[in-house]
Structure formats: structure tokens, C-alpha cells
Amino acid sequence: MRSVAIIGASVAGVAAAKALRAGGYDGDLHLISAEQELPYDRPPLSKGYLLGQQSEDDILLARREDYAELRIHLHLGAPAQVLERGAVWLAGGERIRFERALLATGSRLRRLDVPGGDLSGIHYLRTLQDARALRAALGEAERIAVVGGGFIGLEVAAAARQSGKETLVLEAMQAPLRRVLPPQAARAIAALHERHGVHLVVQAQVVAFEGDGHVRSVLLANGSRFPCDAAVIGVGALPNDGLLGGNGQGVLVDKHLRTAAEGIYAAGDVARFPYRGMAVRIEHWDIARATGEYAARAMLGDTAPYDASPFLWSDQYDVTFQYFGHGDPSDDIVVRGDPATQNFIAFFLREGAIAAAFTAGRPRDALPLRRLVDQAAVIDPRALQSEDVSLRRLSRGE
Amino acid sequence: MEGYTDVLSAQALPPGALQSVHAGGELVLIANLDGEIHAIGATCTHEQEDLADGEIEDGCVVCPMHFARFSLETGDVIEGPATKPEPVYDVRVEGGRIFVGPRRR
Structure with missing residues (x-):
């Protein structure tokens, strides 16, 4: 193997590039990013960076000199436009040939298409550029409306409250995170935010933003209107799967993270991979990192399946x-501890086995x-509930 | 033993156990790796989690938050997401007590 192109330079792409070099790969290595900035880590954008506790330098995935040292050709501000057998075309007209490629193009945010959705003061949060704008807005605005009570929306709400802003969270379902969490856990998170002074409105369907060029209020389907001078929208993401002709479902890969296209692997948010009999696409940072590293090892000949x-x-x-x-x-839920105290575990049991926690x-x-979930352990729910039973021992089969 | 701080009874740290202690103004992780005592920085260099809440595996401490791995011997990052190594401290066991000394690296 003499040439590899990695398309996408977020955590999956950078992890793959580093893993290729760590695994002894000595050929050409191209890392292609649609963004202008040196590759950076996204989780802090809604956490420490947003709160001003971390700088842009703090969140780089690697320093500029690391790329030179690892002989990684960085192509910044160069979105890949066409992927063909053995080559990728970048905006600007450059064509990069490869023997193997990794599609790590990630996802983009779903837009809320409502009247007033393009007023100034309305933010999304995906990129460093988004985060810069939002961080500046959090400095100036007094009343923040967060649309969408997912993890990112809730982290932004927490950051806004910690910056002393009046904060409203508008969630379409009966509770934040209700799509992924059981009611006990979702309620506990709602209560945490309310205790910190967030105004949480559930079953809220946003139909418009209103303002005079700048957003001044948000209007719900039931006619209620909330004033705000900044809004942050977090209503999910869509995979950037267009290069391989995807249809918004992500790119299907096998257990070695190979796509149907010869020589092309996929990792991170864009990949739909096999997991316990399902094909899943999961937008987690850790999956992006792990699949990026795994794809690199697979290119180098490692035949262990991704699991x-x-x-x-x-x-x-x-x-x-x-x-x-x-x-x-909808799995059977068993709880240890008291969710109201923010010290608890909710086990998801499927046919008696631990599917998640x-x-x-x-x-x-x-x-x-993590071990119990990896083992899909089957354990008496009473033992899972009881504080007297050590999970460490259970997870070691003791 | 000048420059050494008495931190813990050796009996309080059976094989496989971890404990974070204060020594010389630093938070230090004391680990019993199959009977051998090691001391490295106790605060994960990634997001400041207390490594004493983690576990020993294959000669490393595994952080409970994002599962970074640090070598107990050298403090090096064996697996991310952390990128910076932990400091390593001199450690001695005498008279049933564990003493933490100066930073070695």
C-alpha cells in the first residue's frame, strides 16, 4: 500500500492517520478537511470551549508540527467533491490518487426550516466556526432559547445557565432525551436542569422565529411565544454520505469497516456498521475515534472484526x-440508586441480557x-438493583 | 528519608488496588501491580478525572471516564484519548509504609 486518502479530518480521520503511522505505514498519507482550521476536537465546543475554559489551541487534535513529523499531507478548506475508483477530487480542482481511502466525512446538522429561521442570533453548533459565533453570542445575549433537548442542546443550556443567562429549552417530546433514555433517567435530567434554573418546555413544536433582522422571540404551534435574543438549534444530524451516493442513511460497512466500493473504508458518524445483529449508525465521539483507528489497522491487514x-x-x-x-x-429498565440524586444507573435489559447502561x-x-454491557451479561435484576452487590465483582463473574 | 512523604500503609493497598494521595503538593496515584508499588500522577491528563476510580489492566491504569490508559511503569499514554503522559514518582516501601519521593520523569 503506497497511498492513502482520508476524507474528513475530525476525530475519526485524525485517529486513522495517526494509527496508520503508528502501525508502520510508510506511504503517502493525505488528510482532507472541508474546514479551514487545523483539525480540532468537537466535544469541548459545547463544554469547556463554550464556557471559555479551553482555548482553540487546547482543543487541537494534533499540533501543526505533528502533521509534518508524521508526514501527513493536510488539505484544509478543501471539501472532497467527487470520489471515483482510486481518486478523489477536491474543491479547487486537485485530484488525489489513492490505493485505499477512508470516508470519515461525519455528519451535518439538520436545519429547522421555519419562518424566521435565518434571522441573526440563531445558531447551530457543529463546527469551531459555529462555536466561536455562539461563544460571542453567549457573551452578549441575555435570554437564550435552546431548541431541542438532546445531549448537545442540554450541554449548551447548562453552559448558558453557568454564564448567568436566562435559559429556555424547547423539547418536542415529553422529556429531554426521551428518544434514547427511559423515563426515570430522562426525568432526572429534566429535574437537574430545572434545579439550575432552566425553563424547560416539553411537547414544544417551534413554528417560527420572529424579530427585526435579529431574533426577538420564538413561536410555538400552540400559540405560546417566548422572548429571546439568541437561539441555538440542536435537532439532530444527517450523515455526509453523498460521496458514495448515500441516501441519508449513512454508508453501510462490513465488520471490517469496508464499504461496497473497492478499497474504500468508512468510519465515524457516516458509517453504518454491524452491531449485535443490527446495522447501526451512532454519532458518538468514541465510536468515531475507535472506528477510525480500527479502519487504519484493517487497511494494514488486521483481520479482527470491529466489535x-x-x-x-x-x-x-x-x-x-x-x-x-x-x-x-422500550427495553426493560432496572435502576440502581436514585435518579433524583444524580447518582444512579439505569440498566437496559433485552431478553434478560444487559444491552446498555x-x-x-x-x-x-x-x-x-462497560464490561457487563460488552458481555451482554444476564444477571438477576435484584442484584443489579441492590447497592450491596458489587458491580466490579459481577462483571468479573465473581 | 528526606524528600519522601509517608502516604499509606502497605496493607491498605492489596494487589490490584489503587489509591490517590497527596504528596509534595501533588495528587499521586499509588498502585499495587502484582505486589509491586508504583506511583504516577493521579489526575487524568485528558479531563482531570481521578484515576483512582479506574482499574489496573495489563500494567496500566485505565481512566474510568474515557478509558485512557497510562503505563504504571513509565506514565506514558498507552491508549487515548489522553495525549500527555503522567508524571512518575519515586516510591519506597519501608516498615510497612509507602513513601512517595521526588518526581522521576
């Missing part, structure tokens, strides 16, 4: 939530939980 368990974390106020596995809120305030249980 890591999904994992995510979310920091809101002083609470860190962790989520292991891939559950469904969502937890807060229990760092010591994290590694045992």
Missing part, C-alpha cells in the same frame, strides 16, 4: 453522564458497567 461497544459521555453542570452500549427506551455520578462503576 467495540458504543460509549458516550455528557457533562452538564457538575454532573457527568455516561452511556454504554446501545439500548432502546446509563449512569451518573458513579465513576467507580464505569469500567465494570
Whole structure:
């Protein structure tokens, strides 16, 4: 293998590039980014960076000199436009030939297409450029409306409250995160935000933004109107799968992360990969990192199948939530601890086996939980509930 | 032993156990790796999690938050997301007590 092109330079792409060099790959290595900035890490954009605790330098995935040292040809501000057998065309007309390519193009945010949706003061949060604008807006605005109570929206709401802003969260379902979490856990998160002074409105359908060039209020389908001088929209993402003719469902890969196109692998948000009999596309940072590294090893001849368990974390106020596995809120839910205290675990059981776990305030249980999910362990729900039973011991089969 | 801080009874740290302690103004992780005592920085260089809440695996401590791995011997990052190594401290066991000394690297 003498030439590799990595299309997309977020965590999956950069992890892949580093792993190729770490694995002894010595040929040409191109890392292609649609964005102008040196590749950076996205999780801090809704956390430490937004709060001003981290600088742009702090969140780089690698320093400029690291790319030179690793002989990675960085193509910044050069979105890939056409992918053909053995070559990719960049905006600007450059054509890069490759023997193997990794599609790590990530996802883009779903836009809220309502009247007034293009007023100034309305923000999305995906890129560093978005985060710069939002960080500046958080400085000036007094009343922030967050549309969408997903993880990103809730992190932004927490950051806004911690900056002393009047904060409104508008969630379409009965509770934030209700699509992914069981009611007990979703309620606990709602309560956490309300305790910190967030005004949470559920079953809220936004139909318009109003203003005089700048947003001044948000209007719901039921006629209620809330004043705001900045709005942040977080209503989900769509995979950037157009290069391989995708239809918005992501790019299907096999257990070695190979797409149907010869020599082309996919990793990160754009990849739909096999997991316990399903084909899943999961927009987690850790999956992006792990699949990027894995794809690099697969290109270098590693034949072990990709089988890591999904994992995510979310920091809101002083609470860190962790989520292991891939559950469904309709699974059987068993709770240890008291969700109202932000110190609890919700186990998702499917046919008796642990499919996933969502937890807060229990760092010591994290590694045992990850093992139990990896094992799809079958354990008496009473033992899962009881604080007297050590998860560490259960996870080691003791 | 000048420059060494008495931090812990050796009995309080069975094989496989981790404990974070204060020594010389730093938070230090004391680890019992199969009977051998090691001391490295206790705060994950990625997002400041207490590594004592993690576990020992294959000669490394695994962070409970994002699962970075640091070598207990050298402090090096064996697996990300962390990128900066942990400091390593001299450690001695005498008279059933564990003493943390100066930073070695």
C-alpha cells in the first residue's frame, strides 16, 4: 500500500492517520478537511470551549508540527467533491490518487426550516466556526432559547445557565432525551436542569422565529411565544454520505469497516456498521475515534472484526453522564440508586441480557458497567438493583 | 528519608488496588501491580478525572471516564484519548509504609 486518502479530518480521520503511522505505514498519507482550521476536537465546543475554559489551541487534535513529523499531507478548506475508483477530487480542482481511502466525512446538522429561521442570533453548533459565533453570542445575549433537548442542546443550556443567562429549552417530546433514555433517567435530567434554573418546555413544536433582522422571540404551534435574543438549534444530524451516493442513511460497512466500493473504508458518524445483529449508525465521539483507528489497522491487514461497544459521555453542570452500549427506551429498565440524586444507573435489559447502561455520578462503576454491557451479561435484576452487590465483582463473574 | 512523604500503609493497598494521595503538593496515584508499588500522577491528563476510580489492566491504569490508559511503569499514554503522559514518582516501601519521593520523569 503506497497511498492513502482520508476524507474528513475530525476525530475519526485524525485517529486513522495517526494509527496508520503508528502501525508502520510508510506511504503517502493525505488528510482532507472541508474546514479551514487545523483539525480540532468537537466535544469541548459545547463544554469547556463554550464556557471559555479551553482555548482553540487546547482543543487541537494534533499540533501543526505533528502533521509534518508524521508526514501527513493536510488539505484544509478543501471539501472532497467527487470520489471515483482510486481518486478523489477536491474543491479547487486537485485530484488525489489513492490505493485505499477512508470516508470519515461525519455528519451535518439538520436545519429547522421555519419562518424566521435565518434571522441573526440563531445558531447551530457543529463546527469551531459555529462555536466561536455562539461563544460571542453567549457573551452578549441575555435570554437564550435552546431548541431541542438532546445531549448537545442540554450541554449548551447548562453552559448558558453557568454564564448567568436566562435559559429556555424547547423539547418536542415529553422529556429531554426521551428518544434514547427511559423515563426515570430522562426525568432526572429534566429535574437537574430545572434545579439550575432552566425553563424547560416539553411537547414544544417551534413554528417560527420572529424579530427585526435579529431574533426577538420564538413561536410555538400552540400559540405560546417566548422572548429571546439568541437561539441555538440542536435537532439532530444527517450523515455526509453523498460521496458514495448515500441516501441519508449513512454508508453501510462490513465488520471490517469496508464499504461496497473497492478499497474504500468508512468510519465515524457516516458509517453504518454491524452491531449485535443490527446495522447501526451512532454519532458518538468514541465510536468515531475507535472506528477510525480500527479502519487504519484493517487497511494494514488486521483481520479482527470491529466489535467495540458504543460509549458516550455528557457533562452538564457538575454532573457527568455516561452511556454504554446501545439500548432502546422500550427495553426493560432496572435502576440502581436514585435518579433524583444524580447518582444512579439505569440498566437496559433485552431478553434478560444487559444491552446498555446509563449512569451518573458513579465513576467507580464505569469500567465494570462497560464490561457487563460488552458481555451482554444476564444477571438477576435484584442484584443489579441492590447497592450491596458489587458491580466490579459481577462483571468479573465473581 | 528526606524528600519522601509517608502516604499509606502497605496493607491498605492489596494487589490490584489503587489509591490517590497527596504528596509534595501533588495528587499521586499509588498502585499495587502484582505486589509491586508504583506511583504516577493521579489526575487524568485528558479531563482531570481521578484515576483512582479506574482499574489496573495489563500494567496500566485505565481512566474510568474515557478509558485512557497510562503505563504504571513509565506514565506514558498507552491508549487515548489522553495525549500527555503522567508524571512518575519515586516510591519506597519501608516498615510497612509507602513513601512517595521526588518526581522521576
